[in-house]
Amino acid sequence: MKVSIFDVAKKSGLSVVTVSRVLNNSTSVRQKNKDKVLQAMKDLDYHPNASARSLASGKTGIIGLTLTTLHDTVLDAVVKEINDCLAEQGYFLALSISAGDEDSFQRSMFQEDRVDGVILLSPMNADIYVMELKKRKIPFVILDNQQRNPSVPSVVVNNFKGGYDATKHLIDLGHTEIAHISGPDPYLSSRDRERGYLFALEEAGLTPFHIEQGTFGIPSGYSIAMRWIQSGRLPTAVFAADDFIALGVMDAFKNERIRIPEDVSIVGFDDQIYAEEFRPTLTTIRQPFEKIGRQGVDILLKLIKDPSKRNVTMEFDPTLIVRESTGEPRKS
Structure with a gap:
């Protein structure tokens, strides 16, 4: 028989309300009780239903990421870092391959409140997204922003x-x-x-x-x-x-x-x-793709938690990697 939230409540000796608060990361639960709930979940091998959690919290637990190509190993590395960082925080990543035009946006996952936040990776027509995301009050961050725009949260390389x-x-x-x-x-x-x-x-x-x-x-x-x-x-x-x-x-x-x-x-x-x-x-x-991905996630999750936070632009320096293709010029 499938384990339910009521089984977790019985096992932990706490109320269903307390268990629900732990599942939704409420700060009002004492650590001692939180530990009891988490231990009961582990003992029962209980995995909360994502849809139920979404209804209870008003959140989807999903972060949307849009990019224009998959044929780039640097972007691949940034996406992997983003995915790993989000997983650490209990979020799932949903990818959208976009041409960067208005039609692409209208067909994207960002409609109908399907995501809690959005990461735009190296967009060429960021304005199309920014205007809609602001209108819908969806938190977002732009990585590798191709426009100088201090009014949007961004991570860029020097x-x-x-x-x-x-x-x-x-x-x-x-x-x-x-x-x-x-x-x-x-x-x-x-x-x-x-x-x-x-x-x-x-x-x-x-x-x-x-x-x-x-x-x-x-x-x-x-x-x-x-x-x-x-x-x-x-x-x-x-x-x-x-x-x-x-x-x-x-x-x-x-x-x-x-x-x-x-x-x-x-x-x-x-x-x-x-x-x-x-x-x-x-x-x-x-x-520095690891820093780009991790910083982007950090900025976005802070905006999801507190939408009133001031927009920031983080800039990282790249690094010269010397290999075999350079040397002193031939003496004439």
């Missing part, structure tokens, strides 16, 4: 510093002819990484060798590198706005027997899992 550190690493190795392949202009992260690159060059009294705009993908890096090869004018170093671009550049150079790093050094950004698996291994800027 992409300017990442671009600066990548370029400074190449300068410190002795490179003076450094090219940059940026990401798409709509991304704030792309613009900030390029600003960091330009600042490091200016600080060293250098000028850009090439600046090309790409997309966050291997074919973009490959095609741009092939154009450089066909022109007969190559930089001695490349800072790519993400690892996929960098891997495309490496592929083109290797196919044309241009040695890395002996002929050209390459730095990426993100530290995708592939950065350590391709040869030569890729020097890159690592995003």
